[in-house]
Amino acid sequence: MNLFVQAFAWIFDGSHWVSGPNIWQRLGETLWVSGISVLISVVIAVPIGVAIGHTGRGRSAAILISNAARALPTLGLLSLLILLMGIGVLPPVIVLVILGIPPTLAGAYAGVEAVDRQTIDAARALGMTEWQIITRVELPLAANLLVGGIRATALQTVATLTVASYFAFGGLGLYLVNGLAQADYVQMLAGAVLVTALALLVDGAFAIVQRLVVPRGVARGRVDPDGPQKRARAPRPRALQEGMQS
Amino acid sequence: MNWVWIGSNLDLIWGRILEHLALSAPPIVIGFLLSIPLGYWASRSKTARSVLLTLGGILYTIPSIALLVLVPVTLGFAILNPLNVVLALTVYAVAIMVRSAADAFSSTSRDVLSSATAIGFSRAQRFFQVELPLAGPVLLAGLRVVSVSTVSLVSVGSVIGVDSLGSFFTDAFQRQFPTEAIVGIVAILLIAALFDVILVLIGRVLLPWNRTRRAAPARAYLRPVGSS
Numbered sequence: 001m002n003l004f005v006q007a008f009a010w011i012f013d014g015s016h017w018v019s020g021p022n023i024w025q026r027l028g029e030t031l032w033v034s035g036i037s038v039l040i041s042v043v044i045a046v047p048i049g050v051a052i053g054h055t056g057r058g059r060s061a062a063i064l065i066s067n068a069a070r071a072l073p074t075l076g077l078l079s080l081l082i083l084l085m086g087i088g089v090l091p092p093v094i095v096l097v098i099l100g101i102p103p104t105l106a107g108a109y110a111g112v113e114a115v116d117r118q119t120i121d122a123a124r125a126l127g128m129t130e131w132q133i134i135t136r137v138e139l140p141l142a143a144n145l146l147v148g149g150i151r152a153t154a155l156q157t158v159a160t161l162t163v164a165s166y167f168a169f170g171g172l173g174l175y176l177v178n179g180l181a182q183a184d185y186v187q188m189l190a191g192a193v194l195v196t197a198l199a200l201l202v203d204g205a206f207a208i209v210q211r212l213v214v215p216r217g218v219a220r221g222r223v224d225p226d227g228p229q230k231r232a233r234a235p236r237p238r239a240l241q242e243g244m245q246s
Numbered sequence: 247m248n249w250v251w252i253g254s255n256l257d258l259i260w261g262r263i264l265e266h267l268a269l270s271a272p273p274i275v276i277g278f279l280l281s282i283p284l285g286y287w288a289s290r291s292k293t294a295r296s297v298l299l300t301l302g303g304i305l306y307t308i309p310s311i312a313l314l315v316l317v318p319v320t321l322g323f324a325i326l327n328p329l330n331v332v333l334a335l336t337v338y339a340v341a342i343m344v345r346s347a348a349d350a351f352s353s354t355s356r357d358v359l360s361s362a363t364a365i366g367f368s369r370a371q372r373f374f375q376v377e378l379p380l381a382g383p384v385l386l387a388g389l390r391v392v393s394v395s396t397v398s399l400v401s402v403g404s405v406i407g408v409d410s411l412g413s414f415f416t417d418a419f420q421r422q423f424p425t426e427a428i429v430g431i432v433a434i435l436l437i438a439a440l441f442d443v444i445l446v447l448i449g450r451v452l453l454p455w456n457r458t459r460r461a462a463p464a465r466a467y468l469r470p471v472g473s474s
Contacts, residue, residue, distance in 0.1 A: 003319050071394045071438035073401045073431060075412055079419040080427040159309035166311075166405050167419055176311060180325070180406060189319055192312035199307045 007189035021170070023194070030171040030198065034157045037093050041100030041153050046146070049108025053115075053142070054134055062109060066102035074099060074160050082167050092164040099160060100153040107149015111142025143213035151206035158202050162195045172198060248425040263433055266410040270400045270437070272332050274393050277339020282385075284340065285347020286373070295348055302341035310402045313337065331403035331410075338399065339392045346388025350381035382453045390445050397438040401430065411437075 010016065017023050052058045074095060081091035115138050123137045139146070165173030172194045179188025252259070288295040308316070313334040318325050321333070354377050362372045401412025414430030417423070449456065 067394065068435075070391070071398050071435050073398045073412065073415070073434045075401045075404070075415045076427050076431040076434065079415040080424055080431065083418060083422060083424045083427065155307060159311075162309045162311050163402060163405065166416070173309075173311065176315065177405070180315065185319070185325075188315055192315050195312045196308045196316075199309055199312075200304065203303075203307045 003185060003189055004193075006186045007193055010186050010190040011193060023172075026170055026172045026174060027194075027198070029169075030158065030161055030173075033089060033092060033169075033171070034096070034154070034161050037096035037100055037157050037161075038150070038154050040093070040097045041104055041157075042150055044097070045101045045104035045149075045153075046108050049105040049146075049149075050112050050134060050139070050142075052105075053109035053112025054130075054138060056113070059109065059113075062105055066106055069099060069102045072099065074163055075166075078164055078167055087168050089169075091167075092161060092169050095164075096157045096160055100157050103152035103156065104146075104149040107146050107152070108142065111145030111149070112138045114145065115141045140215045141218065143215070144210055147206065147210040147213050151203065151210060154206055155199060155203050158195075158199050247428060248423075251423075251425050252429060259429060259433065262409065262411045262413060262430075263437070266397075266400055266412075266434070266437060269328060269331050269403065269408070269410050270335070270397045270441075273335035273339045273396050274389070274441070276332075276336050277343050277392055277396075278385075278389055280336070280340050281343035281347045281388075282378075284344045286351050286377075288344060288348035289351035298344050299348065302344045305337050306341040310334065310338070310399055311405055314403060314406050326407050328403075328408045330406070331400060331408045335396050335399055339396060342392050342395070343388050346384060346391075347381070350384035350388070351377060353384065354380050379453070382449070383456050386445065386449045386453065390442055393441045393445060394438045397441060398434060401434060 011023075049062075052062055077095045077098070078091060081094055085091050112134075119137060119141070120133060123133045128136065161169070161171050162173030162176065165171050165177045173191065175191030175194065176188050177191070179185060179191055284298055288298045305313075314330055315325065317323070317334045317337075318327060318330045323330055358376065358380070359372065362376045367375065400410050401415060403410055404412030404416045411430045411433050414426040414433075418426035418430070
Protein backbone atom coordinates (compact mmCIF):
# COMPACT_ATOMS: atom_id res chain seq x y z
CA MET A 1 0.00 0.00 0.00
CA ASN A 2 3.00 2.25 0.53
CA LEU A 3 3.27 2.38 -3.23
CA PHE A 4 -0.08 4.13 -3.30
CA VAL A 5 1.22 6.82 -0.94
CA GLN A 6 4.20 7.32 -3.21
CA ALA A 7 1.96 7.41 -6.27
CA PHE A 8 -0.16 10.15 -4.75
CA ALA A 9 2.97 12.01 -3.74
CA TRP A 10 4.08 11.70 -7.36
CA ILE A 11 0.79 13.09 -8.62
CA PHE A 12 0.83 16.00 -6.18
CA ASP A 13 4.46 16.78 -6.91
CA GLY A 14 4.10 20.21 -8.48
CA SER A 15 6.93 19.65 -10.94
CA HIS A 16 4.91 16.97 -12.72
CA TRP A 17 2.30 19.59 -13.52
CA VAL A 18 4.52 22.34 -14.90
CA SER A 19 7.81 21.36 -16.45
CA GLY A 20 8.41 19.42 -19.65
CA PRO A 21 5.65 17.20 -21.02
CA ASN A 22 3.51 17.56 -17.92
CA ILE A 23 0.26 16.13 -16.63
CA TRP A 24 -1.81 19.05 -18.01
CA GLN A 25 -0.41 18.40 -21.45
CA ARG A 26 -1.11 14.67 -21.25
CA LEU A 27 -4.59 15.38 -19.96
CA GLY A 28 -5.11 17.81 -22.82
CA GLU A 29 -4.09 15.15 -25.37
CA THR A 30 -6.46 12.64 -23.83
CA LEU A 31 -9.38 15.07 -23.67
CA TRP A 32 -8.81 16.43 -27.16
CA VAL A 33 -8.64 13.06 -28.89
CA SER A 34 -11.47 11.52 -26.85
CA GLY A 35 -13.60 14.61 -27.37
CA ILE A 36 -13.19 14.51 -31.14
CA SER A 37 -13.83 10.76 -31.23
CA VAL A 38 -16.95 10.95 -29.08
CA LEU A 39 -18.23 13.82 -31.19
CA ILE A 40 -17.78 11.88 -34.44
CA SER A 41 -19.38 8.77 -32.92
CA VAL A 42 -22.36 10.83 -31.77
CA VAL A 43 -22.76 12.58 -35.11
CA ILE A 44 -22.81 9.21 -36.89
CA ALA A 45 -24.72 7.14 -34.35
CA VAL A 46 -27.51 9.42 -33.18
CA PRO A 47 -29.26 9.96 -36.54
CA ILE A 48 -29.04 6.25 -37.36
CA GLY A 49 -30.22 5.25 -33.89
CA VAL A 50 -33.12 7.70 -33.97
CA ALA A 51 -34.09 6.47 -37.43
CA ILE A 52 -34.07 2.87 -36.22
CA GLY A 53 -36.09 3.74 -33.14
CA HIS A 54 -38.56 5.86 -35.07
CA THR A 55 -39.19 3.43 -37.91
CA GLY A 56 -38.57 0.22 -36.01
CA ARG A 57 -36.53 -1.04 -38.95
CA GLY A 58 -32.95 -2.28 -38.95
CA ARG A 59 -32.96 -3.13 -35.28
CA SER A 60 -31.67 -6.66 -35.58
CA ALA A 61 -28.87 -5.46 -37.84
CA ALA A 62 -27.95 -2.84 -35.25
CA ILE A 63 -27.91 -5.46 -32.47
CA LEU A 64 -25.80 -7.79 -34.57
CA ILE A 65 -23.26 -5.10 -35.36
CA SER A 66 -23.13 -3.91 -31.75
CA ASN A 67 -22.46 -7.42 -30.51
CA ALA A 68 -19.79 -8.03 -33.11
CA ALA A 69 -18.09 -4.73 -32.24
CA ARG A 70 -17.99 -5.82 -28.62
CA ALA A 71 -15.84 -8.79 -29.58
CA LEU A 72 -13.32 -6.73 -31.52
CA PRO A 73 -10.09 -6.45 -29.55
CA THR A 74 -9.17 -2.78 -29.32
CA LEU A 75 -5.50 -3.48 -28.94
CA GLY A 76 -5.45 -5.55 -32.14
CA LEU A 77 -7.40 -3.03 -34.15
CA LEU A 78 -5.13 -0.24 -32.97
CA SER A 79 -1.91 -2.04 -33.75
CA LEU A 80 -3.18 -3.05 -37.18
CA LEU A 81 -4.29 0.47 -38.08
CA ILE A 82 -1.07 2.00 -36.82
CA LEU A 83 0.94 -0.42 -38.93
CA LEU A 84 -1.15 0.41 -41.96
CA MET A 85 -1.42 4.17 -41.46
CA GLY A 86 1.56 5.10 -39.35
CA ILE A 87 1.71 6.61 -35.88
CA GLY A 88 -0.53 9.61 -35.46
CA VAL A 89 -3.87 10.79 -34.19
CA LEU A 90 -5.88 9.18 -36.97
CA PRO A 91 -5.60 5.46 -36.05
CA PRO A 92 -6.78 5.93 -32.44
CA VAL A 93 -9.59 8.21 -33.57
CA ILE A 94 -10.79 5.66 -36.15
CA VAL A 95 -10.72 2.83 -33.61
CA LEU A 96 -12.43 4.94 -30.97
CA VAL A 97 -15.17 5.93 -33.41
CA ILE A 98 -15.73 2.34 -34.54
CA LEU A 99 -16.02 1.16 -30.95
CA GLY A 100 -17.83 4.29 -29.82
CA ILE A 101 -20.74 4.07 -32.23
CA PRO A 102 -22.56 0.99 -30.82
CA PRO A 103 -23.31 2.29 -27.29
CA THR A 104 -24.64 5.64 -28.53
CA LEU A 105 -26.58 3.93 -31.31
CA ALA A 106 -28.13 1.55 -28.81
CA GLY A 107 -28.97 4.38 -26.43
CA ALA A 108 -30.58 6.37 -29.24
CA TYR A 109 -32.75 3.61 -30.62
CA ALA A 110 -33.64 2.17 -27.24
CA GLY A 111 -34.63 5.64 -26.06
CA VAL A 112 -36.77 6.46 -29.06
CA GLU A 113 -38.28 3.02 -29.17
CA ALA A 114 -39.24 3.22 -25.52
CA VAL A 115 -41.49 6.21 -26.10
CA ASP A 116 -45.08 5.20 -25.47
CA ARG A 117 -46.88 4.46 -28.76
CA GLN A 118 -49.94 6.31 -27.51
CA THR A 119 -47.91 9.45 -26.95
CA ILE A 120 -46.70 9.33 -30.54
CA ASP A 121 -50.20 8.65 -31.84
CA ALA A 122 -51.45 11.60 -29.83
CA ALA A 123 -48.74 13.81 -31.33
CA ARG A 124 -49.69 12.62 -34.79
CA ALA A 125 -53.37 13.24 -34.09
CA LEU A 126 -52.47 16.80 -33.09
CA GLY A 127 -51.17 17.27 -36.61
CA MET A 128 -47.43 17.12 -35.93
CA THR A 129 -45.24 16.18 -38.87
CA GLU A 130 -42.90 13.19 -38.54
CA TRP A 131 -40.01 15.60 -38.07
CA GLN A 132 -41.85 17.42 -35.29
CA ILE A 133 -42.68 14.11 -33.64
CA ILE A 134 -39.01 13.19 -33.66
CA THR A 135 -37.64 16.50 -32.44
CA ARG A 136 -40.38 17.58 -30.03
CA VAL A 137 -41.71 14.30 -28.68
CA GLU A 138 -39.34 11.42 -29.18
CA LEU A 139 -36.00 13.11 -28.62
CA PRO A 140 -36.93 14.85 -25.34
CA LEU A 141 -38.43 11.64 -24.00
CA ALA A 142 -35.47 9.61 -25.24
CA ALA A 143 -32.91 12.07 -23.89
CA ASN A 144 -32.15 10.14 -20.73
CA LEU A 145 -31.30 6.89 -22.50
CA LEU A 146 -29.63 8.72 -25.36
CA VAL A 147 -27.28 10.53 -23.00
CA GLY A 148 -26.79 7.21 -21.20
CA GLY A 149 -25.53 5.81 -24.48
CA ILE A 150 -23.19 8.74 -25.04
CA ARG A 151 -22.01 8.29 -21.46
CA ALA A 152 -21.03 4.69 -22.21
CA THR A 153 -19.31 5.80 -25.39
CA ALA A 154 -17.36 8.52 -23.59
CA LEU A 155 -16.30 6.20 -20.79
CA GLN A 156 -15.15 3.58 -23.20
CA THR A 157 -13.33 6.14 -25.30
CA VAL A 158 -11.34 7.49 -22.36
CA ALA A 159 -10.49 3.96 -21.25
CA THR A 160 -9.49 2.79 -24.71
CA LEU A 161 -7.30 5.79 -25.24
CA THR A 162 -5.24 4.62 -22.28
CA VAL A 163 -4.42 1.49 -24.23
CA ALA A 164 -3.42 3.65 -27.19
CA SER A 165 -0.61 5.11 -25.09
CA TYR A 166 1.17 1.81 -25.61
CA PHE A 167 1.38 2.64 -29.31
CA ALA A 168 3.29 5.85 -28.87
CA PHE A 169 0.21 7.99 -28.54
CA GLY A 170 0.67 10.46 -25.65
CA GLY A 171 -2.17 10.90 -23.23
CA LEU A 172 -2.44 10.19 -19.53
CA GLY A 173 -1.95 6.49 -20.16
CA LEU A 174 1.64 7.23 -21.10
CA TYR A 175 2.65 7.47 -17.43
CA LEU A 176 1.23 4.02 -16.86
CA VAL A 177 2.85 2.51 -19.94
CA ASN A 178 6.22 4.21 -19.40
CA GLY A 179 6.22 3.35 -15.71
CA LEU A 180 5.57 -0.25 -16.62
CA ALA A 181 8.31 -0.31 -19.25
CA GLN A 182 10.87 1.28 -16.91
CA ALA A 183 9.73 -0.77 -13.91
CA ASP A 184 9.04 2.60 -12.26
CA TYR A 185 6.02 1.36 -10.36
CA VAL A 186 5.36 4.68 -8.66
CA GLN A 187 4.92 6.41 -11.99
CA MET A 188 2.93 3.45 -13.30
CA LEU A 189 0.57 3.57 -10.35
CA ALA A 190 0.27 7.34 -10.56
CA GLY A 191 -0.75 6.89 -14.20
CA ALA A 192 -3.31 4.26 -13.24
CA VAL A 193 -4.74 6.55 -10.57
CA LEU A 194 -4.90 9.49 -13.01
CA VAL A 195 -6.72 7.56 -15.75
CA THR A 196 -9.12 6.06 -13.24
CA ALA A 197 -9.86 9.49 -11.78
CA LEU A 198 -10.48 10.88 -15.26
CA ALA A 199 -12.80 7.99 -16.15
CA LEU A 200 -14.77 8.46 -12.93
CA LEU A 201 -15.03 12.23 -13.53
CA VAL A 202 -16.24 11.75 -17.10
CA ASP A 203 -18.75 9.14 -15.99
CA GLY A 204 -19.95 11.35 -13.14
CA ALA A 205 -20.32 14.39 -15.40
CA PHE A 206 -22.44 12.44 -17.84
CA ALA A 207 -24.50 10.99 -15.00
CA ILE A 208 -25.40 14.55 -14.02
CA VAL A 209 -26.20 15.52 -17.61
CA GLN A 210 -28.33 12.40 -17.87
CA ARG A 211 -30.45 13.60 -14.97
CA LEU A 212 -30.66 17.14 -16.25
CA VAL A 213 -31.98 16.21 -19.70
CA VAL A 214 -35.07 14.47 -18.40
CA PRO A 215 -37.97 16.78 -19.24
CA ARG A 216 -39.99 18.08 -16.32
CA GLY A 217 -43.12 16.09 -15.86
CA VAL A 218 -41.68 12.79 -16.97
CA ALA A 219 -42.25 10.02 -14.47
CA ARG A 220 -39.69 10.08 -11.74
CA GLY A 221 -39.17 6.34 -12.13
CA ARG A 222 -37.35 7.12 -15.34
CA VAL A 223 -34.93 9.37 -13.54
CA ASP A 224 -34.12 7.28 -10.52
CA PRO A 225 -31.91 4.46 -11.79
CA ASP A 226 -32.91 2.15 -8.98
CA GLY A 227 -36.44 3.34 -8.44
CA PRO A 228 -39.15 0.76 -7.84
CA GLN A 229 -40.90 1.39 -11.15
CA LYS A 230 -37.68 0.66 -12.91
CA ARG A 231 -37.25 -2.67 -11.27
CA ALA A 232 -40.52 -3.96 -12.53
CA ARG A 233 -39.50 -3.24 -16.08
CA ALA A 234 -37.07 -4.80 -18.47
CA PRO A 235 -33.34 -4.63 -17.70
CA ARG A 236 -31.87 -1.26 -18.24
CA PRO A 237 -30.52 -0.76 -21.72
CA ARG A 238 -27.30 0.33 -20.14
CA ALA A 239 -26.64 -3.34 -19.75
CA LEU A 240 -26.24 -3.68 -23.47
CA GLN A 241 -23.75 -0.88 -23.50
CA GLU A 242 -21.65 -2.54 -20.90
CA GLY A 243 -18.94 -5.00 -21.52
CA MET A 244 -17.40 -3.00 -24.26
CA GLN A 245 -14.76 -1.23 -22.35
CA SER A 246 -11.11 -1.55 -23.00
CA MET B 247 -0.89 -10.87 -45.18
CA ASN B 248 1.98 -13.32 -44.89
CA TRP B 249 0.58 -16.84 -45.20
CA VAL B 250 3.99 -18.44 -44.99
CA TRP B 251 4.45 -16.97 -41.52
CA ILE B 252 1.11 -18.42 -40.45
CA GLY B 253 1.99 -21.80 -41.88
CA SER B 254 5.33 -21.97 -40.13
CA ASN B 255 4.03 -20.64 -36.81
CA LEU B 256 0.98 -22.80 -36.26
CA ASP B 257 2.44 -24.13 -33.01
CA LEU B 258 2.95 -20.61 -31.68
CA ILE B 259 -0.58 -19.60 -32.69
CA TRP B 260 -2.08 -22.69 -31.09
CA GLY B 261 -0.10 -22.07 -27.92
CA ARG B 262 -1.34 -18.49 -27.71
CA ILE B 263 -4.90 -19.68 -28.32
CA LEU B 264 -4.58 -22.07 -25.38
CA GLU B 265 -3.11 -19.30 -23.21
CA HIS B 266 -5.97 -17.07 -24.22
CA LEU B 267 -8.55 -19.73 -23.35
CA ALA B 268 -6.88 -20.36 -20.00
CA LEU B 269 -7.05 -16.66 -19.13
CA SER B 270 -10.56 -15.97 -20.40
CA ALA B 271 -12.57 -18.97 -19.22
CA PRO B 272 -11.95 -18.65 -15.44
CA PRO B 273 -13.15 -15.01 -15.14
CA ILE B 274 -16.34 -15.85 -17.02
CA VAL B 275 -17.11 -18.88 -14.84
CA ILE B 276 -16.03 -17.33 -11.52
CA GLY B 277 -17.75 -14.05 -12.33
CA PHE B 278 -20.97 -15.88 -13.09
CA LEU B 279 -20.84 -17.98 -9.93
CA LEU B 280 -20.09 -14.96 -7.72
CA SER B 281 -22.77 -12.81 -9.28
CA ILE B 282 -25.58 -15.31 -8.54
CA PRO B 283 -25.55 -14.89 -4.73
CA LEU B 284 -24.69 -11.19 -5.03
CA GLY B 285 -27.43 -10.57 -7.57
CA TYR B 286 -29.91 -12.54 -5.47
CA TRP B 287 -28.99 -10.49 -2.44
CA ALA B 288 -29.39 -7.30 -4.48
CA SER B 289 -32.84 -8.41 -5.59
CA ARG B 290 -33.94 -8.97 -1.99
CA SER B 291 -32.59 -5.87 -0.30
CA LYS B 292 -32.84 -2.35 -1.58
CA THR B 293 -29.75 -1.27 0.32
CA ALA B 294 -27.73 -4.19 -0.99
CA ARG B 295 -28.93 -3.37 -4.47
CA SER B 296 -27.81 0.22 -4.44
CA VAL B 297 -24.50 -0.57 -2.72
CA LEU B 298 -23.65 -3.47 -5.06
CA LEU B 299 -24.72 -1.74 -8.24
CA THR B 300 -22.94 1.48 -7.36
CA LEU B 301 -19.79 -0.43 -6.47
CA GLY B 302 -20.08 -2.44 -9.69
CA GLY B 303 -20.51 0.77 -11.67
CA ILE B 304 -17.39 2.29 -10.13
CA LEU B 305 -15.27 -0.83 -10.63
CA TYR B 306 -16.50 -1.07 -14.17
CA THR B 307 -15.43 2.51 -14.80
CA ILE B 308 -11.77 1.75 -14.08
CA PRO B 309 -9.96 1.41 -17.42
CA SER B 310 -8.79 -2.17 -17.93
CA ILE B 311 -5.12 -1.35 -18.22
CA ALA B 312 -5.27 0.60 -14.95
CA LEU B 313 -7.09 -2.23 -13.21
CA LEU B 314 -4.46 -4.65 -14.49
CA VAL B 315 -1.76 -2.79 -12.59
CA LEU B 316 -3.93 -1.83 -9.60
CA VAL B 317 -4.71 -5.48 -8.83
CA PRO B 318 -1.11 -6.63 -8.30
CA VAL B 319 -0.15 -3.49 -6.36
CA THR B 320 -3.15 -3.84 -4.07
CA LEU B 321 -2.71 -7.57 -3.50
CA GLY B 322 1.07 -7.62 -3.55
CA PHE B 323 1.42 -9.90 -6.58
CA ALA B 324 4.19 -9.70 -9.15
CA ILE B 325 3.21 -7.58 -12.13
CA LEU B 326 3.75 -10.46 -14.56
CA ASN B 327 1.60 -12.91 -12.64
CA PRO B 328 -1.15 -14.15 -15.02
CA LEU B 329 -3.44 -14.27 -12.00
CA ASN B 330 -3.67 -10.47 -12.24
CA VAL B 331 -5.44 -10.74 -15.56
CA VAL B 332 -7.82 -13.39 -14.25
CA LEU B 333 -8.62 -11.33 -11.15
CA ALA B 334 -9.06 -8.03 -13.00
CA LEU B 335 -11.37 -9.62 -15.56
CA THR B 336 -13.30 -11.38 -12.82
CA VAL B 337 -13.90 -7.96 -11.25
CA TYR B 338 -15.34 -6.71 -14.55
CA ALA B 339 -17.37 -9.86 -15.04
CA VAL B 340 -18.94 -9.49 -11.59
CA ALA B 341 -19.50 -5.76 -12.13
CA ILE B 342 -21.48 -6.43 -15.32
CA MET B 343 -23.12 -9.64 -14.21
CA VAL B 344 -24.43 -8.48 -10.82
CA ARG B 345 -26.75 -6.05 -12.56
CA SER B 346 -28.09 -8.76 -14.86
CA ALA B 347 -28.50 -11.15 -11.97
CA ALA B 348 -30.25 -8.54 -9.83
CA ASP B 349 -32.61 -7.74 -12.69
CA ALA B 350 -33.15 -11.43 -13.39
CA PHE B 351 -34.10 -12.28 -9.82
CA SER B 352 -36.16 -9.10 -9.36
CA SER B 353 -38.35 -9.98 -12.31
CA THR B 354 -39.72 -13.17 -10.72
CA SER B 355 -43.34 -12.51 -9.89
CA ARG B 356 -44.37 -12.48 -6.22
CA ASP B 357 -47.30 -14.79 -7.00
CA VAL B 358 -45.00 -17.46 -8.33
CA LEU B 359 -42.84 -17.27 -5.22
CA SER B 360 -45.88 -17.40 -2.93
CA SER B 361 -47.24 -20.41 -4.84
CA ALA B 362 -43.96 -22.23 -4.45
CA THR B 363 -43.95 -21.54 -0.71
CA ALA B 364 -47.62 -22.53 -0.46
CA ILE B 365 -47.06 -25.96 -1.98
CA GLY B 366 -44.34 -26.59 0.56
CA PHE B 367 -41.05 -25.68 -1.11
CA SER B 368 -38.26 -24.90 1.31
CA ARG B 369 -36.26 -21.73 0.68
CA ALA B 370 -33.49 -23.73 -0.95
CA GLN B 371 -35.89 -25.71 -3.11
CA ARG B 372 -37.65 -22.56 -4.10
CA PHE B 373 -34.39 -20.95 -5.11
CA PHE B 374 -32.99 -23.86 -7.11
CA GLN B 375 -36.24 -25.13 -8.62
CA VAL B 376 -38.16 -21.91 -9.20
CA GLU B 377 -36.15 -18.71 -8.98
CA LEU B 378 -32.93 -19.83 -10.63
CA PRO B 379 -34.62 -21.44 -13.66
CA LEU B 380 -36.90 -18.43 -14.13
CA ALA B 381 -33.92 -16.10 -13.95
CA GLY B 382 -32.12 -18.31 -16.47
CA PRO B 383 -32.79 -16.46 -19.72
CA VAL B 384 -31.75 -13.05 -18.37
CA LEU B 385 -28.71 -14.58 -16.64
CA LEU B 386 -27.74 -16.21 -19.92
CA ALA B 387 -28.06 -12.93 -21.80
CA GLY B 388 -25.82 -11.22 -19.25
CA LEU B 389 -23.34 -14.06 -19.36
CA ARG B 390 -23.06 -13.78 -23.13
CA VAL B 391 -22.13 -10.12 -22.79
CA VAL B 392 -19.56 -10.98 -20.13
CA SER B 393 -18.12 -13.78 -22.24
CA VAL B 394 -17.62 -11.71 -25.38
CA SER B 395 -16.07 -8.76 -23.58
CA THR B 396 -13.80 -10.95 -21.43
CA VAL B 397 -12.40 -12.77 -24.44
CA SER B 398 -11.62 -9.46 -26.07
CA LEU B 399 -10.19 -7.86 -22.91
CA VAL B 400 -7.73 -10.65 -22.13
CA SER B 401 -5.59 -9.29 -24.93
CA VAL B 402 -4.93 -6.08 -22.97
CA GLY B 403 -2.96 -8.23 -20.54
CA SER B 404 -0.20 -8.44 -23.13
CA VAL B 405 0.59 -4.77 -22.47
CA ILE B 406 1.63 -5.68 -18.94
CA GLY B 407 3.46 -8.73 -20.28
CA VAL B 408 1.01 -11.56 -19.71
CA ASP B 409 1.01 -13.68 -22.88
CA SER B 410 -2.19 -14.39 -24.78
CA LEU B 411 -3.37 -13.79 -28.32
CA GLY B 412 -2.89 -10.14 -27.40
CA SER B 413 0.86 -10.69 -27.56
CA PHE B 414 0.41 -10.87 -31.33
CA PHE B 415 -0.77 -7.27 -31.21
CA THR B 416 2.19 -5.96 -29.25
CA ASP B 417 4.59 -8.10 -31.33
CA ALA B 418 2.99 -6.92 -34.56
CA PHE B 419 3.54 -3.32 -33.51
CA GLN B 420 7.13 -3.82 -32.40
CA ARG B 421 8.11 -5.87 -35.44
CA GLN B 422 6.05 -3.85 -37.94
CA PHE B 423 4.32 -7.04 -39.00
CA PRO B 424 0.55 -6.68 -39.63
CA THR B 425 -0.03 -10.39 -40.25
CA GLU B 426 0.34 -11.10 -36.56
CA ALA B 427 -2.27 -8.49 -35.66
CA ILE B 428 -4.72 -9.95 -38.17
CA VAL B 429 -4.13 -13.49 -36.88
CA GLY B 430 -4.78 -12.28 -33.32
CA ILE B 431 -7.96 -10.42 -34.22
CA VAL B 432 -9.40 -13.33 -36.19
CA ALA B 433 -8.52 -15.84 -33.48
CA ILE B 434 -10.12 -13.69 -30.78
CA LEU B 435 -13.30 -13.24 -32.81
CA LEU B 436 -13.44 -17.01 -33.36
CA ILE B 437 -12.99 -17.74 -29.65
CA ALA B 438 -15.67 -15.18 -28.78
CA ALA B 439 -18.02 -16.82 -31.29
CA LEU B 440 -17.16 -20.28 -29.99
CA PHE B 441 -17.88 -19.28 -26.37
CA ASP B 442 -21.13 -17.68 -27.46
CA VAL B 443 -22.24 -20.82 -29.29
CA ILE B 444 -21.35 -22.94 -26.26
CA LEU B 445 -23.36 -20.66 -23.97
CA VAL B 446 -26.35 -20.70 -26.29
CA LEU B 447 -26.20 -24.51 -26.47
CA ILE B 448 -25.95 -24.80 -22.69
CA GLY B 449 -28.95 -22.49 -22.54
CA ARG B 450 -30.91 -24.73 -24.91
CA VAL B 451 -30.21 -27.76 -22.76
CA LEU B 452 -30.80 -26.14 -19.37
CA LEU B 453 -33.63 -23.84 -20.38
CA PRO B 454 -35.64 -25.89 -22.88
CA TRP B 455 -38.79 -23.80 -22.37
CA ASN B 456 -36.89 -20.87 -23.73
CA ARG B 457 -36.35 -22.59 -27.05
CA THR B 458 -39.60 -21.56 -28.65
CA ARG B 459 -38.40 -17.99 -28.48
CA ARG B 460 -34.95 -18.75 -29.73
CA ALA B 461 -33.73 -15.19 -29.98
CA ALA B 462 -35.51 -14.23 -26.80
CA PRO B 463 -32.68 -14.00 -24.28
CA ALA B 464 -30.65 -11.48 -26.20
CA ARG B 465 -33.72 -9.63 -27.33
CA ALA B 466 -35.26 -9.52 -23.89
CA TYR B 467 -32.04 -8.09 -22.68
CA LEU B 468 -31.91 -5.45 -25.34
CA ARG B 469 -35.55 -4.54 -25.03
CA PRO B 470 -35.66 -0.94 -23.95
CA VAL B 471 -37.17 0.23 -20.71
CA GLY B 472 -40.90 0.58 -20.92
CA SER B 473 -41.64 -1.56 -23.92
CA SER B 474 -41.94 -4.80 -22.03
